[in-house]
Amino acid sequence: MSESLETLLLRLSEAGEPATLWGRQAKPHFGSEFERLLARRILVEQAPATEWPVCASCECGIVARPIQAAGDRHIAPCPYDHRCDVSLDDDDLRSFRIDGAVLIKEIAAASGIGNEPEPTLPGVWHFGPFGSKRTIFGAFSISAATQPGLIVAMKALARGQPVTLVAPPLPTSERQHFRQAGIHLVAVGDAIGHNGSAWALDPSRLVPEIVVAPRLVITRSAKFVSLDDIDYALSDQTFKLLCLLAARARSDQPFAATRDIEQEIWGSSLHRVSRSARDVVRELREALVAGASDRDAVRRLIENQRNRGWRLTLVADAIDLRD
Numbered sequence: 596m597s598e599s600l601e602t603l604l605l606r607l608s609e610a611g612e613p614a615t616l617w618g619r620q621a622k623p624h625f626g627s628e629f630e631r632l633l634a635r636r637i638l639v640e641q642a643p644a645t646e647w648p649v650c651a652s653c654e655c656g657i658v659a660r661p662i663q664a665a666g667d668r669h670i671a672p673c674p675y676d677h678r679c680d681v682s683l684d685d686d687d688l689r690s691f692r693i694d695g696a697v698l699i700k701e702i703a704a705a706s707g708i709g710n711e712p713e714p715t716l717p718g719v720w721h722f723g724p725f726g727s728k729r730t731i732f733g734a735f736s737i738s739a740a741t742q743p744g745l746i747v748a749m750k751a752l753a754r755g756q757p758v759t760l761v762a763p764p765l766p767t768s769e770r771q772h773f774r775q776a777g778i779h780l781v782a783v784g785d786a787i788g789h790n791g792s793a794w795a796l797d798p799s800r801l802v803p804e805i806v807v808a809p810r811l812v813i814t815r816s817a818k819f820v821s822l823d824d825i826d827y828a829l830s831d832q833t834f835k836l837l838c839l840l841a842a843r844a845r846s847d848q849p850f851a852a853t854r855d856i857e858q859e860i861w862g863s864s865l866h867r868v869s870r871s872a873r874d875v876v877r878e879l880r881e882a883l884v885a886g887a888s889d890r891d892a893v894r895r896l897i898e899n900q901r902n903r904g905w906r907l908t909l910v911a912d913a914i915d916l917r918d
């Protein structure tokens with residue numbers, strides 16, 4: 596069985612109410628969890644089917660095929676071509692309605708949300724604040740997530756808090772509406788079932804990743820340097836040093852020792868070095884400070900530690916280092 600029962604039910608819910616799980620799909624999942632969902636009335640068994648869909652390939656022209664008993668099995672005969680008859684067992688005739696309203700309560704409870712979710716609009720529930728200073732909503736069908744007025748309704752209930760909507764994957768144009776309204780969309784499959792419990796929302800997945808614009812942009816081939824949107828023209832030696840420090844800052848060894856700097860700048864002609872690495876660091880710092888709008892901040896950009904060398908005090912995401 597490749598798909599978990601939770602994933603299957605959430606996927607079937609995407610098409611909207613009534614969402615039905617047929618016996619043939621359910622069969623691999625029969626067991627204690629299935630019984631629990633029946634007992635909780637997340638799944639509600641329907642009367643056994645008496646009709647079967649017409650065959651896709653022939654043109655028998657009827658609306659549905661009545662199911663007939665055939666020994667201890669059943670048959671959905673095609674009036675047009677007996678080779679299209681479908682043989683069915685008892686489980687094939689079973690079906691289960693997925694009750695979205697009860698399912699959402701199960702998700703809230705599994706997530707440790709104290710209050711029962713409130714309906715916002717048909718098929719949309721308000722989980723309330725959860726995990727962070729965000730207000731979380733859930734919609735499991737595409738039609739519920741794309742109904743008119745949803746953005747306004749969610750914003751009204753959020754009372755100024757940022758909003759996350761857990762919803763099925765939506766078309767690009769729909770996603771753009773939410774993005775323009777500042778609403779963070781998370782796919783149901785990305786939000787649920789990732790932290791140990793099959794039905795729990797993972798709070799860490801409900802928060803948008805913060806994208807930091809790089810402060811320092813370096814293109815080696817063009818010898819281009821931009822810091823805080825100011826372009827710099829550096830000497831060969833200071834440019835090499837900055838590239839070294841930037842590469843180190845993006846690794847787990849942020850410091851460059853004197854020897855590393857000498858090797859980077861002078862390489863095989865190291866024996867003819869007439870100035871110290873310290874001089875080049877000073878020249879780089881002075882060049883960066885000279886062009887900066889916030890000189891004190893830029894002065895602190897290169898840090899020296901005894902016995903370790905020099906490093907940039909920028910986080911890796913703040914540095915864009917390209918060839």
Ligand SMILES: [Zn+2]
Nearest residue numbers: 650653655673
């Ligand atoms: Zn047919």
